[in-house]
Amino acid sequence: MASGIRDKVAILGMGCSKFGERWDAEPSDLMAEAFEECIADAGIERSQIDAAWLSTAFDSVNVGPSALPLATALRLGYIPVTHVENMCASGTEAFRGACYAVASGAADFALALGVEKLKDTGYGGLPARTRGVTNDLFAPTVSAPGAFAQLAAGYRGAHGIDGDDLKRAMAHVSVKSHANGARNPKAHLRREITHEQAIAAPMVAEPIGLFDCCGVSDGAACAIVTTPEIAVTLGRTDVVTVKALQLSVSNGEEVGFNGWDGAHFKTTRIAARRAYEEAGIDDARREISATEVHDCFSITELVTMEDLGLADEGQAWKAVLDGRFDADGEMPCQIDGGLKCFGHPIGASGLRMLYEIYLQFLGRAGERQIGTMRYGLTHNLGGHPAQNICSVAIVGHYDG
Amino acid sequence: MPGITAYGAYLPRRRLQRSAIAAANAWFDASLAALARGERSMCSWDEDPVTMAVEAVRDMGAAAPVEALFLASTTHPFAVRQNAGIVAEALNLGSALRTMDAAGSLRASTTALMSALDAAAAGQPAIVAAADRRRARAGSPMEMLSGDGAAALRTGGEGEIATLLGAAMVAADFIDHFRASGDDFDYGWEDRWIRDEGWLKLVPQAVERALAKAGVEPAAVDRLIVPCHLRRVPESVAKACGIPAGAVADPMMETVGQCGTAQPLLMLAAELANAEPGQTIVVTGFGQGCDALVFRVTDAIGATRPGRGVAGWLSRRVEESSYHRFLTYSGVVEREYGKRAELDRPPALTAQYRNREGVTGFVGGRCSRCGTVQYPRSIYCVNPNCGARDTQEPHPMADVPATVKTFTADHLVFSMDPPAYLGLVEFEGGGRTMVEFTEVDPESFDVGTRASMRFRIKHVDERRGMRQYFWKAAPD
Numbered sequence: 001m002a003s004g005i006r007d008k009v010a011i012l013g014m015g016c017s018k019f020g021e022r023w024d025a026e027p028s029d030l031m032a033e034a035f036e037e038c039i040a041d042a043g044i045e046r047s048q049i050d051a052a053w054l055s056t057a058f059d060s061v062n063v064g065p066s067a068l069p070l071a072t073a074l075r076l077g078y079i080p081v082t083h084v085e086n087m088c089a090s091g092t093e094a095f096r097g098a099c100y101a102v103a104s105g106a107a108d109f110a111l112a113l114g115v116e117k118l119k120d121t122g123y124g125g126l127p128a129r130t131r132g133v134t135n136d137l138f139a140p141t142v143s144a145p146g147a148f149a150q151l152a153a154g155y156r157g158a159h160g161i162d163g164d165d166l167k168r169a170m171a172h173v174s175v176k177s178h179a180n181g182a183r184n185p186k187a188h189l190r191r192e193i194t195h196e197q198a199i200a201a202p203m204v205a206e207p208i209g210l211f212d213c214c215g216v217s218d219g220a221a222c223a224i225v226t227t228p229e230i231a232v233t234l235g236r237t238d239v240v241t242v243k244a245l246q247l248s249v250s251n252g253e254e255v256g257f258n259g260w261d262g263a264h265f266k267t268t269r270i271a272a273r274r275a276y277e278e279a280g281i282d283d284a285r286r287e288i289s290a291t292e293v294h295d296c297f298s299i300t301e302l303v304t305m306e307d308l309g310l311a312d313e314g315q316a317w318k319a320v321l322d323g324r325f326d327a328d329g330e331m332p333c334q335i336d337g338g339l340k341c342f343g344h345p346i347g348a349s350g351l352r353m354l355y356e357i358y359l360q361f362l363g364r365a366g367e368r369q370i371g372t373m374r375y376g377l378t379h380n381l382g383g384h385p386a387q388n389i390c391s392v393a394i395v396g397h398y399d400g
Numbered sequence: 401m402p403g404i405t406a407y408g409a410y411l412p413r414r415r416l417q418r419s420a421i422a423a424a425n426a427w428f429d430a431s432l433a434a435l436a437r438g439e440r441s442m443c444s445w446d447e448d449p450v451t452m453a454v455e456a457v458r459d460m461g462a463a464a465p466v467e468a469l470f471l472a473s474t475t476h477p478f479a480v481r482q483n484a485g486i487v488a489e490a491l492n493l494g495s496a497l498r499t500m501d502a503a504g505s506l507r508a509s510t511t512a513l514m515s516a517l518d519a520a521a522a523g524q525p526a527i528v529a530a531a532d533r534r535r536a537r538a539g540s541p542m543e544m545l546s547g548d549g550a551a552a553l554r555t556g557g558e559g560e561i562a563t564l565l566g567a568a569m570v571a572a573d574f575i576d577h578f579r580a581s582g583d584d585f586d587y588g589w590e591d592r593w594i595r596d597e598g599w600l601k602l603v604p605q606a607v608e609r610a611l612a613k614a615g616v617e618p619a620a621v622d623r624l625i626v627p628c629h630l631r632r633v634p635e636s637v638a639k640a641c642g643i644p645a646g647a648v649a650d651p652m653m654e655t656v657g658q659c660g661t662a663q664p665l666l667m668l669a670a671e672l673a674n675a676e677p678g679q680t681i682v683v684t685g686f687g688q689g690c691d692a693l694v695f696r697v698t699d700a701i702g703a704t705r706p707g708r709g710v711a712g713w714l715s716r717r718v719e720e721s722s723y724h725r726f727l728t729y730s731g732v733v734e735r736e737y738g739k740r741a742e743l744d745r746p747p748a749l750t751a752q753y754r755n756r757e758g759v760t761g762f763v764g765g766r767c768s769r770c771g772t773v774q775y776p777r778s779i780y781c782v783n784p785n786c787g788a789r790d791t792q793e794p795h796p797m798a799d800v801p802a803t804v805k806t807f808t809a810d811h812l813v814f815s816m817d818p819p820a821y822l823g824l825v826e827f828e829g830g831g832r833t834m835v836e837f838t839e840v841d842p843e844s845f846d847v848g849t850r851a852s853m854r855f856r857i858k859h860v861d862e863r864r865g866m867r868q869y870f871w872k873a874a875p876d
Contacts, residue, residue, distance in 0.1 A: 121739070122739050123738065123739040123740065128814070129743070130745055133751045134748070136745060136859070137752065137858075138833075140822040140835060140836040141813055141815075141820065141822075141859070142813055142822050142834075143812035143813035145812055146808050146812065146813055146820065146822060149809075150806035150807065151806070152808075153806040153808060153847055154805065154824075154847075156847075157805075157847040157848075202811075203809075205808045205809065205811060205819070206819070251782075252778070253782055253784055255824065255832065255833065255834060256782040257772065257774070257783060257832075258772075258832060262824060
């Protein structure tokens with residue numbers, strides 16, 4: 001049986017650009033901004049990087065195809081660079097590639113950098129794009145909120161929840177994330193909102209209103225990983241290591257077979273189970289200190305709490321309303337503002353989540369700092385509820 | 401004996417109020433108010449003669465094999481790419497089929513019907529479908545008087561519900577209106593001349609010839625179909641032919657409008673629904689001359705009923721009072737659709753051809769090992785307990801009832817009819833897929849709503865003039 005990734009890879013440094021409508025910045029500016037912070041944190045020279053992974057999902061908007069944008073922006077030393085794209089899970093996918101390089105012994109230092117430049121389209125929301133000529137023959141034309149709004153209909157139907165109750169819980173998710181984002185200088189959206197504002201916001205895809213949607217942002221985030229042994233050699237006393245790194249990709253069963261209720265993410269449940277096993281976590285609700293989950297829409301965060309086992313099935317809406325995932329709750333979720341307010345430059349998001357968890361572990365999160373961290377979990381979801389890619393990463397202190 | 405063995409119809413659900421047309425145009429032409437009685441059917445953005453013809457053929461009910469399909473229209477979506485071929489593939493009629501587009505005149509449908517009856521006489525059952533979605537300039541009488549719709553007939557040599565007794569025609573290059581190739585709109589002449597020299601001379605001449613061939617006295621005609629938009633013309637034709645005034649069929653001007661070449665077959669479908677054995681029906685088609693066909697209703701008339709039929713489609717209506725929506729769907733105004741609408745999706749004719757059975761025919765797969773129905777068909781069975789390879793037999797799903805499992809009203813995505821409704825449907829007997837919905841009433845639509853699949857336009861590539869057809873779910 002495979003031994004897994006646990007404690008084989010340490011995060012040596014991380015960086016993150018300011019997220020937002022970066023009218024001033026090219027993708028290369030965003031990459032350099034995140035990278036400078038990261039390499040300074042890692043305390044190594046750029047020439048020591050053995051291999052790099054670049055994640056970007058909407059490369060046709062600006063970044064461009066292949067690994068060349070990263071290699072040229074940072075003038076990397078003709079090392080192996082790989083471009084990965086797995087929709088909204090792309091950032092974690094880049095991180096996974098870098099971790100595997102280190103874990104295999106192929107690299108001492110590997111870079112994972114995610115960048116997205118979305119605000120060069122001339123309109124709000126994610127860029128419209130085709131899904132390939134054959135898929136376009138069959139697949140409905142849908143926006144991201146339209147796809148995820150299905151989840152609200154399915155969840156409501158499966159658990160017999162009143163639409164107004166669900167909408168209240170969804171509003172609570174967003175009010176919480178806005179409160180968190182307001183305390184994060186790098187976040188895109190930094191204004192608190194009220195429950196009433198969230199409820200009354202213009203409808204985007206029923207029942208998802210404007211404040212149920214995450215920000216569409218420009219930004220970049222990156223990590224340099226190495227082995228725990230090298231990290232210690234470099235003088236690190238508090239080493240943050242990767243405890244689990246899982247990916248689950250739909251095979252079409254949800255949308256094509258007859259069992260799925262439309263009220264949960266099959267992939268998240270599978271990835272979470274595998275990740276807890278890989279990390280050696282027996283009781284996620286007690287052992288995980290904070291989560292950064294894929295809150296592309298409020299309903300996604302709410303349902304994800306169940307799929308990660310952090311709330312009972314059909315009960316997350318109550319746990320949300322009880323404040324369990326608020327900044328001062330039992331298990332803060334999106335303490336950095338989340339996709340909702342930190343923003344969602346697709347290819348960077350998985351790395352941005354790790355960035356916040358990493359800061360929390362090292363006590364560097366400023367006024368967002370929560371108490372002692374045992375395990376931190378990040379979660380991404382690419383695609384639609386009916387067919388998607390889910391990544392789950394768990395990090396913690398190195399136990400030696 | 402050659403005759404009609406089945407009939408069906410289709411009318412779009414939206415009915416534009418003629419008062420709305422008159423009100424919007426009163427500043428320029430107050431005389432339009434005189435025509436502003438009742439309502440006219442109008443296509444939604446995703447309907448055209450091809451989609452309407454498919455629905456009209458489906459309305460005929462359980463498919464008996466045919467060897468030919470003729471599609472008549474003066475507004476065929478494609479000038480080159482056989483429109484009848486699209487209809488045939490949507491209906492999964494098989495490839496051993498004679499298909500042909502009839503066009504060029506409002507009597508294309510009745511001429512095509514004659515050809516279908518000839519085929520039937522030669523032992524080849526056939527379908528003739530007719531559909532039109534006529535464009536007219538804003539504020540024109542044609543805009544006011546036209547309607548959108550389709551009708552279909554099946555012809556055969558046995559079991560007919562109406563036997564052909566005789567047919568005749570008068571060919572005359574009588575130009576009541578014309579449209580040059582590539583032009584958007586028709587150009588017409590004075591109504592009084594069209595009435596006096598056209599309808600009142602050419603139609604009686606054709607009817608007299610047909611009745612003579614059929615050996616039927618004019619006085620014995622029970623129903624006379626004159627698809628004319630001009631008032632009192634059908635009555636005048638009857639009088640000129642010696643046919644009883646009570647035989648004149650309703651031209652459906654106040655409920656539907658003049659649906660181009662579909663009108664004679666639409667009116668015939670309406671008459672057949674109320675016909676009694678032994679009745680004699682005369683059908684005429686007018687345009688650069690006149691066709692006339694004489695039928696005798698048989699005892700089998702009660703045995704074959706359409707799905708909804710003309711009456712069913714007439715009652716399945718929503719009032720449309722937005723003239724601007726009509727102009728937009730007609731392509732008469734240049735509307736701001738937003739930047740999301742700019743996404744360029746050129747056709748991929750290779751992929752289209754490879755997938756045409758699944759896309760145009762909505763044929764899924766049924767695993768021969770475990771029985772799981774799946775859409776689209778795939779190499780490996782989707783059932784996690786099966787996963788067998790190459791076991792999926794073709795499984796037509798267009799006529800399988802469906803239930804809404806999840807849905808949303810998407811206000812963000814580009815749609816010609818916002819908000820865009822889409823979601824997951826599950827089919828009776830298994831199989832599920834994500835679909836776009838059409839004809840949604842927000843108040844009554846929810847998880848659990850029953851729906852049927854409809855052949856519609858999915859996407860229009862304006863740059864290249866390509867339209868992509870696919871199936872959508874409509875609430876029952």
